[in-house]
Structures are given as structure tokens and as C-alpha cells.
Amino acid sequence: MSAVKIADNVYWVGVKDRDLRVFDIIMPTRYGTTYNAYLVKGEKVALIDTVKKGFTEEYLANIEEITPLSAIDYLVVNHTEPDHSGSIIELLKRAPNIQIVCALAAKIFVQNVLNSDNNLTGLKDNAFIELGGKTLTIKLTPYMHWPDTMMEYLAEDKVLFSGDGFAAHYAGDAIYGDELPGEIDLDHEVHYYFDTIMRPFTSHIRKNLVKLEELDIKMVAPSHGPLFRNQANRYINMYKDCSVDKAEGKNQVAIFYASSYGNTKIIAERISTNLNRAGFLTPVNDITACDKMKARELIEESKAVIIGTPTFNGDAVKPVWDFVNLFSTVDAKGKKAATFGSYGWSGEGTKLVSDRLAGMKIKVMPEPFRAKLVPSEKELSEVDRFSGEIANFINEG
Numbered sequence: 159m160s161a162v163k164i165a166d167n168v169y170w171v172g173v174k175d176r177d178l179r180v181f182d183i184i185m186p187t188r189y190g191t192t193y194n195a196y197l198v199k200g201e202k203v204a205l206i207d208t209v210k211k212g213f214t215e216e217y218l219a220n221i222e223e224i225t226p227l228s229a230i231d232y233l234v235v236n237h238t239e240p241d242h243s244g245s246i247i248e249l250l251k252r253a254p255n256i257q258i259v260c261a262l263a264a265k266i267f268v269q270n271v272l273n274s275d276n277n278l279t280g281l282k283d284n285a286f287i288e289l290g291g292k293t294l295t296i297k298l299t300p301y302m303h304w305p306d307t308m309m310e311y312l313a314e315d316k317v318l319f320s321g322d323g324f325a326a327h328y329a330g331d332a333i334y335g336d337e338l339p340g341e342i343d344l345d346h347e348v349h350y351y352f353d354t355i356m357r358p359f360t361s362h363i364r365k366n367l368v369k370l371e372e373l374d375i376k377m378v379a380p381s382h383g384p385l386f387r388n389q390a391n392r393y394i395n396m397y398k399d400c401s402v403d404k405a406e407g408k409n410q411v412a413i414f415y416a417s418s419y420g421n422t423k424i425i426a427e428r429i430s431t432n433l434n435r436a437g438f439l440t441p442v443n444d445i446t447a448c449d450k451m452k453a454r455e456l457i458e459e460s461k462a463v464i465i466g467t468p469t470f471n472g473d474a475v476k477p478v479w480d481f482v483n484l485f486s487t488v489d490a491k492g493k494k495a496a497t498f499g500s501y502g503w504s505g506e507g508t509k510l511v512s513d514r515l516a517g518m519k520i521k522v523m524p525e526p527f528r529a530k531l532v533p534s535e536k537e538l539s540e541v542d543r544f545s546g547e548i549a550n551f552i553n554e555g
């Protein structure tokens with residue numbers, strides 16, 4: 159597809175990967191995706207982002223429809239993931255005098271792509287790239303999607319080049335969101351992108367969105383999928399809604415367990431009763447019956463998550479591991495956790511789960527609680543003590 163003019167002396171020069179069916183190993187993409195790049199021409203010329211390796215020739219040809227590569231002054235690197243940085247090396251081979259600008263935090267990433275720091279400048283928040291007649295203002299937006307990430311605001315045309323922010327995976331013929339065929343639910347696609355790519359970083363996104371509030375944005379130009387000209391703020395507002403702190407003001411501790419014979423369940427319910435008496439909301443969920451989406455919500459809404467697993471063959475059971483893996487799909491850093499379970503003869507499952515959670519930067523109670531097979535009255539008294547320790551652990555901040 160050829161270059162497309164999107165504003166006065168501003169062009170889309172990206173490519174369409176229509177056949178892509180899985181993005182980043184984890185994300186099915188039934189409509190393919192685009193790798194969007196943009197050219198901004200003032201007295202100087204800035205190129206915003208490159209494209210995935212394999213699409214380099216098409217990308218360079220799109221640029222050359224507008225300007226010779228030798229006329230480009232700056233390459234603005236919004237994000238160094240290879241879907242956007244994969245053509246930098248070839249671009250620099252053909253136009254070696256280009257100055258690369260990126261977020262200060264991205265310098266090391268770009269150096270690792272180029273294995274050089276020649277012509278490379280790291281920028282701070284609110285830095286300007288003056289092109290003469292066009293000015294790009296830098297907005298550092300870490301973790302949208304990597305720590306390296308930034309956006310630019312082009313004041314003359316009120317365009318926000320938003321990188322992965324507000325993106326969607328769609329590679330049809332349309333350039334703008336308002337041109338999509340009726341059967342495409344763009345709200346769903348933008349939300350799906352947020353849910354899969356952005357959701358683990360919601361606390362960062364909340365801070366980043368505040369930086370955009372001062373901008374008069376008429377067009378959002380992301381790095382994947384359609385551009386938004388009539389709905390510029392619709393998806394910024396969607397991100398605001400999706401990134402609220404769901405645990406704020408909610409004194410909730412979610413309890414999840416798996417239990418073959420009801421023994422781990424007895425402990426779960428005892429902990430729930432105790433913590434409820436201590437003033438916490440304590441939803442109790444059987445992991446094997448709990449919908450994955452609901453489980454993610456409950457993790458986000460809770461100050462702490464208490465996980466029960468039996469031990470089979472020296473390990474926690476697979477549904478528990480599947481549940482624990484959900485922690486990396488939401489913004490769970492800083493949450494607290496504890497583990498418990500009934501066991502027969504070895505009982506390693508609880509400690510293995512605790513160790514995995516600690517590796518994911520969850521604050522975990524040092525010692526799990528374990529009971530042998532059917533919890534005795536004495537062991538239930540120990541559950542009461544353990545519950546008190548959980549309450550103290552949560553309340554100590």
C-alpha cells in the first residue's frame with residue numbers, strides 16, 4: 159500500500175501485515191495487523207518509527223514516494239519492540255546521517271538493536287523536536303508498552319502519535335477507524351488490544367494519561383491499526399475507564415482454591431470466615447469452576463489473594479498453576495498473597511506456588527499453611543492463627 163497523506167505535510171508510510179494470525183506469540187489477530195510509521199515534513203523531516211523486518215522494502219518505498227531517504231533528519235523511535243524497530247538497521251545503511259531520537263529509557267534498547275550509540279539522543283519528558291513549521295513535543299509514556307515508550311504531539315496539526323497506545327490489530331483497506339466495514343467492532347478490537355497488551359501496566363497507564371489531558375488532540379495515530387480522526391478522545395477515555403484502580407476503596411481479600419476431596423476447601427472457608435470477621439470482603443472461588451476473566455477481575459480488585467492447593471506428585475495441581483499464571487496478565491505488582499493446602503505425605507505444592515508468586519513481585523507470606531489430609535480441630539485452630547497473621551500482613555502496608 160502506498161503512502162497516505164493524513165494532514166498537511168504529514169503522511170502514513172507504514173505497511174500492512176494482513177496474514178498475521180498471532181501477535182507476540184500470545185495474541186490471536188484474526189484481521190492481521192499494520193505496522194504504522196509516519197513522516198512529518200517541516201523545514202526538516204522526521205520519520206516516526208520503522209516496521210517489522212520482512213516489510214522493510216515496502217516501507218522504504220512508501221517513504222520514497224514522499225521524500226528521498228537522504229532528506230530525513232530524524233528517526234523518532236517510540237518503542238523498540240522489533241515490530242517497530244526491525245527496519246532501523248537497513249534504513250541507516252541507506253541513510254547513515256539520520257539522527258535517532260528516543261526516550262531516555264530507550265537508549266539502551268536502541269543501542270542493543272544497533273550495537274552502536276552513534277547519532278543517538280535520549281529525550282526527557284516535554285522535550286521538543288523542532289522541524290521548522292512543525293514541532294513534535296515528546297510525552298514519555300513508560301509501559302505503554304515497554305519502559306522505553308514515548309508519544310509525540312504535533313501541535314500544528316493536533317495529531318498524537320501514540321505508539322502502541324490506543325492501537326488495534328486490524329489490517330483492512332481502511333486507514334481511519336471511521337472507514338471500517340460495519341462488521342468490524344472497533345471498540346472491541348481496541349479493548350482486546352488493551353486487555354492483552356496493556357492490562358499488566360494499568361498503574362503506569364493511569365499516570366501517562368494525565369500527561370495527555372493538557373493536549374488538544376484531533377487525531378490519534380497509533381502504531382497498529384486504524385487512526386482516529388473523529389473519535390480521537392473515545393479511546394483515550396476507554397483507556398481511562400480500563401485502567402482505574404479497581405482495588406481502591408475495596409477492603410477485599412480473594413480466596414482461590416482447588417480441592418479434590420474437600421480438605422483444602424475446608425481450610426479456604428475457615429480463612430474466609432476469619433478474614434471476614436476481621437473486616438475484609440472475602441469472595442471464595444473454586445479455581446476449577448471460576449471463569450478466567452472473573453478471576454483476573456478479582457485479583458485486580460483485591461488487596462491480597464490467598465491460594466489453596468493440594469500437592470499431587472510433589473507439585474501444585476495444574477489448574478492452580480494456570481491460575482497463578484493469570485497474575486502476569488494483570489497489574490498485580492505490590493499485591494499480597496499467602497498459600498495453604500491439605501496434603502498427604504510431602505506437601506510441596508504450597509511452597510512452590512509461594513515461590514512462583516514471589517518471583518512475580520507479589521509480596522508473599524513467608525510460610526504457607528499446610529494440614530495433613532482432613533484438618534483436625536487442632537489444625538483448624540492453627541488456621542485461625544494463620545488467618546490472623548494474614549490480616550496483620552495485609553494491614554502492615
Ligand code: FEO
Pocket residue numbers: 237239241242303304322381382
Ligand atoms: Fe507494537 Fe509493543 O510493539
